[in-house]
Each structure stands twice: as structure tokens, then as C-alpha cells.
Amino acid sequence: MAMEYTNLGNTGLIVSRLCFGTMTFGRSQWKLGGVEQKTADLMVGAVLDNGINFFDTADIYSAGQSEEMLGKALGQKRQDVIIATKARGRVGPGHNDAGLSRRHLFDAIDKSLRRLGTDYVDLYQVHGWDALTPLEETMDALGDIVASGRVRYIGFSNYAAWQAALSIGIAERLGTARFRSAQMHYSLLCRDIEHEVVPLCLSEGIGILPWSPLSGGFLSGKYRRDAEPVAGTRIGDRGVWFPPFDRDLGFKVVEALNAIAPEIGATPSQISLAWLLRKPGVTSVIIGARSMEQLKDNLRSVDVKLDEKVFQRLEDLTAPKPLYPNWMIANQSQDRLPKN
Numbered sequence: 606m607a608m609e610y611t612n613l614g615n616t617g618l619i620v621s622r623l624c625f626g627t628m629t630f631g632r633s634q635w636k637l638g639g640v641e642q643k644t645a646d647l648m649v650g651a652v653l654d655n656g657i658n659f660f661d662t663a664d665i666y667s668a669g670q671s672e673e674m675l676g677k678a679l680g681q682k683r684q685d686v687i688i689a690t691k692a693r694g695r696v697g698p699g700h701n702d703a704g705l706s707r708r709h710l711f712d713a714i715d716k717s718l719r720r721l722g723t724d725y726v727d728l729y730q731v732h733g734w735d736a737l738t739p740l741e742e743t744m745d746a747l748g749d750i751v752a753s754g755r756v757r758y759i760g761f762s763n764y765a766a767w768q769a770a771l772s773i774g775i776a777e778r779l780g781t782a783r784f785r786s787a788q789m790h791y792s793l794l795c796r797d798i799e800h801e802v803v804p805l806c807l808s809e810g811i812g813i814l815p816w817s818p819l820s821g822g823f824l825s826g827k828y829r830r831d832a833e834p835v836a837g838t839r840i841g842d843r844g845v846w847f848p849p850f851d852r853d854l855g856f857k858v859v860e861a862l863n864a865i866a867p868e869i870g871a872t873p874s875q876i877s878l879a880w881l882l883r884k885p886g887v888t889s890v891i892i893g894a895r896s897m898e899q900l901k902d903n904l905r906s907v908d909v910k911l912d913e914k915v916f917q918r919l920e921d922l923t924a925p926k927p928l929y930p931n932w933m934i935a936n937q938s939q940d941r942l943p944k945n
């Protein structure tokens with residue numbers, strides 16, 4: 606089956622339903638992959654051959670190396686693809702070498718463009734909340750960067766729903782660019798965004814871009830309940846379980862994935878990605894890989910269509926506990942549903 610495409614939220618921008626995340630490119634203190642240029646070139650080639658037109662990176666990934674390597678790997682193909690990058694993380698020792706101030710954003714975008722070897726970024730994302738900068742300043746600066754032509758669309762990442770909602774209102778009041786995408790952690794083992802962020806995105810036409818869709822590789826099924834994570838895996842190399850999740854539930858989900866896999870002829874990774882591709886509001890799932898084998902495995906997730914029974918089994922197994930006031934809102938909404 607071929608790659609599918611969709612609009613990024615309510616914009617006219619058409620992106621593939623898988624986005625290739627390049628956080629594993631380059632060497633960093635985070636020990637996330639150490640992918641070299643030669644492998645990066647092969648990966649980007651395979652990704653393009655499989656119909657992906659959407660790439661995600663950030664200024665802080667391997668201290669800028671990820672952006673540089675992606676730019677090199679794309680070469681002339683840059684004009685055919687959608688590049689997303691991010692700013693907010695610390696890139697130097699100075700007070701203004703981090704955050705979402707006008708000063709830092711203007712610096713950060715120029716440096717990202719230089720590293721990527723392009724004169725515009727399609728989607729520029731704030732990488733997280735900045736408690737030190739007024740939101741008005743951030744939205745105003747982002748709007749000016751869009752107006753300058755260096756950026757086409759803007760998005761947020763790792764915002765609480767109230768922070769995103771506030772930003773949307775401020776952008777409207779200022780008459781400036783508004784957020785079009787939400788890059789958030791979302792996987793079978795972390796469905797927290799279903800409480801607040803997903804409803805906001807559905808209401809406002811914001812495209813959801815799940816990050817760490819395999820919970821850092823855990824959902825591939827390669828970790829064992831009765832053994833320590835081994836070297837050569839992300840969790841083994843780093844000694845950190847990130848993103849965090851309930852480990853007991855994690856192993857139960859992997860057992861379920863292992864049981865479903867032979868029934869439908871798909872791998873645990875493919876099933877986990879296919880589940881996300883069915884979730885409301887999800888525009889494009891950001892896949893990651895450290896090797897070509899992993900990449901090929903994950904690329905085939907678009908061929909896996911989960912039937913209602915399998916989908917519901919995974920839904921039930923990982924259902925988030927209802928939070929207040931959401932359960933009260935749901936109760937009270939029952940007599941506000943239109944009658945057929």
C-alpha cells in the first residue's frame with residue numbers, strides 16, 4: 606500500500622501521514638543514536654522512496670548536527686519536502702541562548718536556516734514553554750518571522766492545553782500567525798494528551814504530530830520484564846527510561862502486541878504506529894530509527910490497518926483514567942447531544 610497524505614490541521618499544507626524524525630542523527634550527550642552522515646543519507650533516501658515528504662528536527666538535536674545532516678542528506682530534494690524544526694532549548698551558555706524571547710527566536714531561526722542550508726523552514730515549532738518570556742512577545746516575534754518569509758507555518762510542542770489556548774487567543778488579538786500544529790508525546794503508553802490537548806486541537810483545527818510513538822523504542826517489544834536493558838538499545842545505553850511510563854502496563858501492552866502480531870502479520874512497532882494513525886486529530890506520526898532495519902520496519906506501518914476488534918482491544922488495555930472536570934463535563938453533556 607502507498608503512503609497516505611493529509612492536511613496539516615486546517616491549513617492547505619499537505620503532509621505524509623508519517624514524518625521522519627532525525628533526533629538520532631549525529632552524536633550527542635543524550636546518546637540517542639549516533640547516526641553518521643552515510644547512514645543518514647541512506648535513511649533519507651529510503652524515506653523519500655516510501656513517499657514521506659515530512660521531516661522533523663530541532664536546533665538542539667546533537668547540538669545542531671541533526672539539522673546540518675538533514676540538510677545535506679536532502680540536497681536538491683529540499684524543494685520537494687516539508688521541513689519542521691524547533692527552538693527553545695539551550696544552545697549556548699548565555700542568558701539569551703535559550704527560551705522564546707524575540708532576541709533568541711530571531712537568532713535561532715537564522716542559525717537553523719544556515720545549518721539546514723535553506724532559506725525557509727516550512728514549520729517552526731516552539732519546543733516547550735518558556736516561563737520567563739511573555740506569551741505576547743513570543744507570538745509577536747513568531748508572527749514577524751513568518752512575515753519575513755523565513756518560516757511558513759508555526760506550531761507548539763510540549764505545551765499544556767491552557768498555554769496553547771492562550772497563545773491562540775493572543776495571536777488572534779495581535780492579528781498575527783497562529784499555531785497550526787501540536788507536537789506532543791503520544792503513544793499506547795502515554796495517552797495523557799487525550800484529556801485536554803486533543804480536544805483543543807480538534808476544536809481549533811490543529812494537527813497533532815505524536816513524538817516518541819514507540820515510547821523510545823519500548824513498544825518494539827525488544828525489552829524484557831526479567832532482564833536489564835542491554836547495551837546498543839536506547840534505554841540500555843542511556844540508563845534512562847524516557848519518556849516515562851507505567852512499566853507494568855508497558856510489559857502487558859507488549860505481551861498484547863506480541864499476541865496480535867502473528868494474527869495480523871505485523872510487528873509490534875507497526876501495530877503501535879498503526880494504532881496512532883487511527884487516533885482522532887493525528888495528522889502525521891513522527892517515526893524515529895537508529896538503523897535501516899528499524900526504519901524499514903516502521904515505514905511498513907502504513908500498510909497495517911487495524912480492524913475494529915484489535916483497535917478496541919488496544920484502546921481498552923491502555924484507556925486513560927478519566928480526570929475531573931472532564932468526567933463531569935461528559936456526564937453533563939449527555940442531555941446536550943442532538944437527538945437523531
Ligand SMILES: NC(=O)c1ccc[n+]([C@@H]2O[C@H](COP(=O)([O-])OP(=O)(O)OC[C@H]3O[C@@H](n4cnc5c(N)ncnc54)[C@H](OP(=O)(O)O)[C@@H]3O)[C@@H](O)[C@H]2O)c1
Nearest residue numbers: 626627628816817818819820821822825838839893895899
Ligand atoms: N518535541 C519533542 O520534545 C520531542 C521529543 C522527542 C522526540 N521528538 C521527535 O520525535 C521523533 C521520534 O522520537 P523517538 O526517536 O523517541 O521515537 P520512538 O519511535 O519512540 O523511538 C525511536 C527509537 O526506538 C528504537 N526503535 C525504533 N524503531 C524500532 C524498531 N522497529 N525495532 C526496534 N527498535 C526500534 C530505536 O532506538 P534504539 O535502537 O537506540 O533502541 C529508535 O531510535 C524524533 O526524531 C524527534 O523528531 C520530539
